Structure formats: structure tokens, C-alpha cells
Amino acid sequence: MNTIKTKMFEPVTIGAWNLKTRTAMAPMTRAFAENETGVVNDLTVEYYRKRAQDGIGLIITEGAVISPRAKGNPGVPGIYTQEQIDGWKKVTEAVHAEGGTIIAQIWHVGRASHHEIAGGLPPQAPSPIAAEGKVSRFGKPFDIPEEMTETDIAEVVNQYKQAAKNAMDAGFDGVEIHGAHGYLIDQFNSDTSNKRSDRYGGDLKQRLTFMKEVLKAVIETVGVERTLIRFSALKIDQPSYMWEDPEKAIQTFIEAFNETGVKMIHPSTMEFTKPIARGLTMHELVRCHWDGIIVGVGGLIQKQQKPPWKKASLILRRLDVRLSPTRIIWHELSGMKNLLITRRRYI
Numbered sequence: 001m002n003t004i005k006t007k008m009f010e011p012v013t014i015g016a017w018n019l020k021t022r023t024a025m026a027p028m029t030r031a032f033a034e035n036e037t038g039v040v041n042d043l044t045v046e047y048y049r050k051r052a053q054d055g056i057g058l059i060i061t062e063g064a065v066i067s068p069r070a071k072g073n074p075g076v077p078g079i080y081t082q083e084q085i086d087g088w089k090k091v092t093e094a095v096h097a098e099g100g101t102i103i104a105q106i107w108h109v110g111r112a113s114h115h116e117i118a119g120g121l122p123p124q125a126p127s128p129i130a131a132e133g134k135v136s137r138f139g140k141p142f143d144i145p146e147e148m149t150e151t152d153i154a155e156v157v158n159q160y161k162q163a164a165k166n167a168m169d170a171g172f173d174g175v176e177i178h179g180a181h182g183y184l185i186d187q188f189n190s191d192t193s194n195k196r197s198d199r200y201g202g203d204l205k206q207r208l209t210f211m212k213e214v215l216k217a218v219i220e221t222v223g224v225e226r227t228l229i230r231f232s233a234l235k236i237d238q239p240s241y242m243w244e245d246p247e248k249a250i251q252t253f254i255e256a257f258n259e260t261g262v263k264m265i266h267p268s269t270m271e272f273t274k275p276i277a278r279g280l281t282m283h284e285l286v287r288c289h290w291d292g293i294i295v296g297v298g299g300l301i302q303k304q305q306k307p308p309w310k311k312a313s314l315i316l317r318r319l320d321v322r323l324s325p326t327r328i329i330w331h332e333l334s335g336m337k338n339l340l341i342t343r344r345r346y347i
């Protein structure tokens with residue numbers, strides 16, 4: 001057995017998590033929840049239980065919204081009411097019974113919504129600029145959002161904190177903060193959606209203030225060993241967006257992460273193998289500046305894999321056969337000074 005195969009399927013301890021394997025399942029919105037209540041049901045329980053049974057090391061749930069206004073699509077689950085927490089308990093119990101590890105992705109879509117979805121209120125965002133395009137599975141254009149006041153910001157930071165606490169009450173092993181893909185945190189991070197002149201706006205370092213506040217609040221609640229954060233250049237309404245100076249942007253993000261003490265990050269790209277600066281990919285650039293844990297992702301289908309990864313993919317394919325008929329995304333958690341494998345497959 002080659003080193004990759006061995007490493008991929010060896011147990012590993014990452015933060016507070018003793019994982020069965022070095023694989024992780026990417027967060028994927030499934031919209032199985034009851035639309036009115038945001039409560040997950042037996043389908044969700046079975047969906048995640050199977051992933052644990054199939055040996056995924058770390059399951060990252062679909063985004064679970066932290067308030068009614070955080071919601072951007074019909075049928076997505078919440079993590080802010082007791083009923084929602086009780087629903088998630090069944091999921092975590094089922095995953096733990098299979099020896100799995102599961103963390104909740106906590107999510108606020110910000111401006112990527114519509115008042116008919118966001119509890120009848122206009123979506124919240126750093127600045128009153130509408131996202132481009134239409135709400136997925138709803139079909140109406142994104143609303144012009146309401147600019148958040150400092151009081152709103154403090155309230156939302158508190159909602160992230162409460163959602164993280166709720167996740168622990170629901171039996172999750174930790175949380176992933178969804179700071180990527182053009183949703184609320186990323187709307188603060190990006191100059192296309194953040195035109196503020198207070199301490200939450202300005203240059204990139206300054207725009208990362210909101211993200212840092214959320215991170216600190218979550219770390220304070222669940223601990224640094226149970227906190228993962230996702231970030232990206234790409235945005236749902238601007239899929240090809242790239243930072244003007246990618247390496248400088250990555251360095252600025254990493255400085256912000258270091259200020260908060262976070263140890264585990266999940267840089268998100270759709271193209272793992274695409275160089276973005278100095279001939280290096282996003283993950284390679286992150287590795288140049290970050291010593292901690294990285295979770296990898298981004299379109300590593302078999303034809304894109306370079307020779308060393310091919311054998312690992314054979315093993316993955318064998319494993320896939322046992323999985324239920326849904327799209328599976330595999331990530332490898334950083335191990336060997338942290339290179340990563342991601343694989344997705346439609347079956």
C-alpha cells in the first residue's frame with residue numbers, strides 16, 4: 001500500500017477531533033429541512049449517518065442558518081430554535097453511534113436573500129448593494145439589503161455565538177464558520193459589497209474586522225480546538241472573482257486568523273489545481289504562510305489528479321460504491337505537512 005493510501009485511511013487527531021480517517025465531507029446544502037421551521041428530519045439523520053458509516057473522518061454539515069434573516073434558500077435548516085437543536089440531536093447521535101465526527105456549519109447569507117425568505121424583513125448586509133442574480137430555488141432577484149448598524153452587527157455576532165453554543169447543545173463536535181462564497185462574512189470581507197466608512201470598512205485588513213469578531217466569539221464559546229473557518233475569493237454572484245493581489249490577500253487573511261488564535265482553516269476554491277499567483281495554487285499559497293491545519297477542496301476529479309494521487313483515487317472509488325446515490329465530496333484533512341485530496345463523484 002503506498003503512503004497516500006495509508007495516510008488517507010489512517011486515523012488522525014485534528015484539534016479536539018479523533019477522526020477515523022483523514023477524509024472530510026464538504027458542506028453541502030441539501031434543503032431537506034421543513035421550510036417553515038428549519039427543523040431537520042429523518043432524511044437528514046439517515047443522510048449523515050450513512051456518511052459516518054462509510055468512514056468519513058470529519059463530516060461538515062450543510063450550512064445551518066443562525067437566525068430567520070440569515071436564511072437564503074427554501075428548506076435550509078436552522079440552528080437557532082430549541083426545536084431545531086432537538087432535530088440536530090438525532091443527527092449527531094446517529095453519527096456518533098457510527099463512530100463518526102460531525103461539525104455544524106453556521107451560516108448567515110447576508111444580502112444573498114429575499115425578504116420573502118428572510119422572515120419578511122429585508123436581508124442584512126454591510127452596505128445597501130444588491131447581489132447579482134436570482135435567489136437559488138426561489139427564482140426572484142436578490143433584494144437590496146438593509147445596511148447593518150453597529151448595533152445590528154453586535155447582534156449578529158451574538159447570533160453566531162449562540163448558534164455555536166446551540167451546536168454544542170445539539171451534540172456536535174464543533175463548528176465551521178461559513179466565511180466564504182459571498183455570504184455575510186465574505187460580504188464584509190469584499191470591497192464589492194462593503195463600502196462602509198466605519199471600523200468595519202476600509203482596506204482588506206479593516207474589512208476583516210467583522211470576521212475576526214465572529215471568530216473570537218465562536219472560539220470563546222466552543223474553543224479553538226473545535227472551530228474551523230471557511231474563506232474564499234469566489235462568490236456565488238461573482239464565481240470568477242479573484243483578489244487583485246491573491247498572495248497579499250491570503251497573507252492579510254492569515255494575519256487576521258492569527259490574531260484570533262484559530263488553528264484550522266478551510267480555503268475554498270472550485271479549482272484546486274489552478275495557479276493564482278507566482279504559479280502557485282490557492283492552497284499552496286496558503287501553505288506558504290500558514291502552519292496550521294488546512295482542509296482542502298476544489299474540483300479534484302480523477303482526470304485532474306497528478307500521478308501520486310491516482311492510487312488514492314482508486315481506493316476512494318471502491319469506497320464510493322458503498323455510498324448512497326448522492327453527490328459525494330471528499331476532502332483530505334491536512335496531514336503530511338498538509339497536502340490534500342478532494343474528490344467528488346456523482347453516483
Ligand SMILES: Cc1cc2nc3c(=O)[nH]c(=O)nc-3n(C[C@H](O)[C@H](O)[C@H](O)COP(=O)(O)O)c2cc1C
Binds near residue numbers: 026028105
Ligand atoms: C449542492 C451543493 C451545495 C453546497 N452547499 C454548500 C454549503 O452549504 N456551504 C458551503 O460552504 N459550501 C457549499 N457548497 C460548496 C462545496 O462545499 C464545495 O466547496 C464545492 O462543491 C467545490 O468542491 P468540489 O469541486 O469537490 O465539488 C455546496 C456545493 C454543492 C455542489
